[in-house]
Amino acid sequence: MIEAQNLTKRYGENTVVAGLTFTVRPGAVTGFLGPNGAGKSTTMRMMLGLTRPDAGSALIGGRPYHELTYPARQVGALLDTAVSHRGLTAADHLRWIAQSNRIDRRRAAEVLEMVGLTAVARRRIGTFSLGMGQRLGLAAALLGDPPVLVLDEPVNGLDAEGIRWLRHLLRSMAAEGRTVLVSSHLMTEMSMVADHLIVIGRGRLLAQTSTSEFIERHARTYVRVRTPEPLRLHQELQRRGASPRLAHDGSLEIDGMTAAEINRLAAAGDVPLEELSTHTGSLEDTFLKLTGNEGGGTRV
Ligand SMILES: Nc1ncnc2c1ncn2[C@@H]1O[C@H](COP(=O)(O)OP(=O)(O)OP(=O)(O)O)[C@@H](O)[C@H]1O
Numbered sequence: 363m364i365e366a367q368n369l370t371k372r373y374g375e376n377t378v379v380a381g382l383t384f385t386v387r388p389g390a391v392t393g394f395l396g397p398n399g400a401g402k403s404t405t406m407r408m409m410l411g412l413t414r415p416d417a418g419s420a421l422i423g424g425r426p427y428h429e430l431t432y433p434a435r436q437v438g439a440l441l442d443t444a445v446s447h448r449g450l451t452a453a454d455h456l457r458w459i460a461q462s463n464r465i466d467r468r469r470a471a472e473v474l475e476m477v478g479l480t481a482v483a484r485r486r487i488g489t490f491s492l493g494m495g496q497r498l499g500l501a502a503a504l505l506g507d508p509p510v511l512v513l514d515e516p517v518n519g520l521d522a523e524g525i526r527w528l529r530h531l532l533r534s535m536a537a538e539g540r541t542v543l544v545s546s547h548l549m550t551e552m553s554m555v556a557d558h559l560i561v562i563g564r565g566r567l568l569a570q571t572s573t574s575e576f577i578e579r580h581a582r583t584y585v586r587v588r589t590p591e592p593l594r595l596h597q598e599l600q601r602r603g604a605s606p607r608l609a610h611d612g613s614l615e616i617d618g619m620t621a622a623e624i625n626r627l628a629a630a631g632d633v634p635l636e637e638l639s640t641h642t643g644s645l646e647d648t649f650l651k652l653t654g655n656e657g658g659g660t661r662v
Pocket residue numbers: 373378396397398399400401402403404405547657658659
């Protein structure tokens with residue numbers, strides 16, 4: 363379990379994390395969503411004792427990070443892919459982390475297997491692609507078999523097969539009862555893997571909900587109509603209180619009315635219809651609308 367209480371971070375006049383309060387529960391994948399610059403990395407760094415909050419606190423398993431005796435056994439973190447010891451082999455890199463956290467060195471081979479890097483265990487990290495680096499970072503996070511995982515944009519650099527593999531890994535980690543927090547700026551990707559969502563924009567909490575509820579509440583449904591007489595239909599619709607939008611292709615998009623209602627209205631007004639269809643806006647659009655497509659901090 364992770365508990366953030368009023369977490370706040372300012373850089374100069376810029377409040378990049380503004381009083382975030384949320385809970386991340388075990389046994390589920392929780393997506394931490396926000397556009398670039400929304401404050402996700404800063405929040406995760408505060409959870410992991412790497413950045414000092416100006417106010418508030420973050421607890422991992424009921425304790426602040428700095429009070430954990432062997433942190434790598436309590437929380438596995440993937441923060442950025444820059445690995446300092448580029449001359450080390452993947453296996454030696456993991457053995458070194460294991461040793462400094464009093465973890466059995468043999469665990470290195472196990473986690474390399476889990477992330478599909480066994481074949482390159484003896485290669486120097488400096489030669490790794492971005493995707494391989496992400497896998498190695500995940501291996502390091504899993505080294506201490508921790509009950510909590512905090513992963514910052516783990517999808518970055520993975521190819522389609524890697525992304526499928528990661529989804530499976532995250533789900534199985536959650537199914538084992540772990541707390542899994544994964545950040546992303548991609549709504550669609552998160553909707554495919556996360557059970558719960560914490561959405562932030564400009565450092566503020568915008569939503570904390572189950573993924574299915576989020577989709578139900580925010581996905582925009584509208585009706586598209588094509589007619590040779592758009593102006594007349596537009597007037598009829600406005601008379602009914604609707605606000606149709608004229609799309610680039612000349613069709614009308616209408617919120618808040620069903621296709622059947624629009625059909626009856628058109629028939630009553632003797633407006634011929636060439637197309638009448640119901641659409642659901644993309645999740646990505648919904649997300650951008652909710653977050654205002656803005657990441658950066660707010661001046662307060
Ligand atoms: N050390 C720092 N000094 C000054 N400003 C910082 C510092 N670290 C982050 N920021 C600013 O804080 C804001 C939030 O950054 P953060 O990296 O937490 O966002 P993010 O949601 O993780 O975005 P991204 O996905 O782009 O990493 C940004 O405007 C960033 O420029």
